[in-house]
Amino acid sequence: MKNFAEIDALVRLLDDPDEEVFKHVEERLINYGSEVVSYLENAWEKSLDTVMQDRIENIVHTIQFNNVKLDLNLWYQSGAFDLLQGALIINRYQYPDLDEQQVINQIEEIKREIWMSLQYEMSSIEKIKLINHVFYTQFGFSGNTKNHHDPQNSYISQVLESKRGNQISLAIIYATLAQKLDIPVYGVNLPQHFILGYIDETNPDKEKAVLFYINAFNKGAIFGKHDVDQFLRQLNLEPQPGFYAPCSNTEIVRRIIRNLISAYENLGAAEKVAELKELQEVLSEDI
Numbered sequence: 516m517k518n519f520a521e522i523d524a525l526v527r528l529l530d531d532p533d534e535e536v537f538k539h540v541e542e543r544l545i546n547y548g549s550e551v552v553s554y555l556e557n558a559w560e561k562s563l564d565t566v567m568q569d570r571i572e573n574i575v576h577t578i579q580f581n582n583v584k585l586d587l588n589l590w591y592q593s594g595a596f597d598l599l600q601g602a603l604i605i606n607r608y609q610y611p612d613l614d615e616q617q618v619i620n621q622i623e624e625i626k627r628e629i630w631m632s633l634q635y636e637m638s639s640i641e642k643i644k645l646i647n648h649v650f651y652t653q654f655g656f657s658g659n660t661k662n663h664h665d666p667q668n669s670y671i672s673q674v675l676e677s678k679r680g681n682q683i684s685l686a687i688i689y690a691t692l693a694q695k696l697d698i699p700v701y702g703v704n705l706p707q708h709f710i711l712g713y714i715d716e717t718n719p720d721k722e723k724a725v726l727f728y729i730n731a732f733n734k735g736a737i738f739g740k741h742d743v744d745q746f747l748r749q750l751n752l753e754p755q756p757g758f759y760a761p762c763s764n765t766e767i768v769r770r771i772i773r774n775l776i777s778a779y780e781n782l783g784a785a786e787k788v789a790e791l792k793e794l795q796e797v798l799s800e801d802i
Contacts (some may be wrong), residue, residue, distance in 0.1 A: 526558045537570065544574050545581070545754040552578060579611040580790060587797045591765060597704055598702075599691045601768040602671045604682075608794070609779055613672050622688065626695050633696060639713050639726055640737065642698050645760045647735035650692065654678065656685060658732035666778035669771050682709040683770055701761035703728065705743065706752055709770065712761055723762040735764070769798050 525540050542680050553786035555571045562568055586604045595601060599622070603615050629649045634644065650656050659668050659679035667673040671687065680688075686702055686709050693700035699714040703725070711729040718724035727744060730736040740759065747754050772795050779787040 522547065522554055526551075526554055533783075541570070541574055545577055549582060552731050561784060580608070582611075583608050584797055587768075587794055591798055595764040595768070598687060598764040598767060599671075601764055602771065604795065605768060605771050606670050606672050608790070609666075609670055610672055611660070615672075618672050618675060622691060622695075624652060625688075626692050628653060629692060630696060639698075643700075643713065643729060643737060646689065646693060646698070648690065651734045656680070656688070657734065658682070658685060663776050664781050666775055666782070669774050669778065681774065682732040683749055683767065683774060686711050687767065687771075688728070689731040689735070689776075700729065702764075702767045703758075703760065704762035704766050704770065706745070706750060708732075708741075708746070714761060721756075725759060725761070738783055765798055769795065772798070 521543075535641065541719055544555070552575055555575050558567075559572060562571070583604060586607065587601075590597075590601055590604055599619075606613065606615075606618075616746050629646055629675060631647070633749045637645070646700075656678045659665065662668075662679075663681060667677070668679065668681040669684055671684060673683040685700075690700050690702055690711055697718050699710050700712055703712045703744055705709045708731075711731055712725040713727050713729065715724045715726050724741065725740070727737050728740075730738065743759060744754065747758060752758075776795070777787055779791065
């Protein structure tokens with residue numbers, strides 16, 4: 516229940532020079548959570564005091580970060596069924612005010628274009644070639660080869676905006692489109708690369724169920740198991756079942772976080788690295 520009088524009084528105490536008073540105010544406001552964000556943003560706009568503005572920014576960020584942690588934990592504990600939802604929660608870390616319906620609408624628009632040309636009697640390869648044509652040729656998506664380590668490549672909203680992404684973000688959009696059209700395409704967690712597999716859903720053996728692989732980073736190029744073998748040989752890695760079979764949505768979201776940690780380490784953004792490591796821990800807690 517909102518206590519308007521207390522919130523108002525707390526906001527007015529934000530510029531108190533006494534550090535102990537401020538710490539108490541900060542803690543009370545953070546405990547209120549999302550409901551005080553609009554009050555704080557309003558106070559930030561009215562204030563000309565840079566110290567107070569900094570304090571407000573930090574409190575708002577803490578509240579929003581706590582929400583991301585809670586949302587990620589709920590997604591994970593509930594079975595992590597919706598990959599797009601998991602990617603959107605990570606997106607919220609950097610873009611808390613984003614209209615997520617806009618992202619969903621953008622994906623729906625691409626899906627509709629594919630659906631209009633999809634025919635029941637198409638082979639699995641023909642279906643993938645259709646997705647490739649719409650996704651890469653019509654809509655212009657491609658791998659960001661020039662600025663591969665940019666953290667923006669990992670945020671789904673930015674990838675949909677710029678049409679440039681890394682292996683995982685493009686694969687997530689691609690797999691989401693396919694699955695919405697009942698085309699069984701799922702992520703495969705290859706070391707130093709992330710690919711997709713077209714699955715024969717009647718085969719109970721996960722590793723042997725992959726009919727062929729798709730490289731979402733390279734315009735949907737189609738390849739076979741022997742190409743994966745060769746890639747692993749180049750890396751001097753022993754083949755493991757997990758390198759060939761579809762992985763869980765949790766593993767995919769963990770990999771988004773790892774990519775972001777690496778990107779922010781390159782930029783020297785220590786606070787972001789520490790926060791993302793906290794998000795990593797959420798996905799390693801026992802269910």
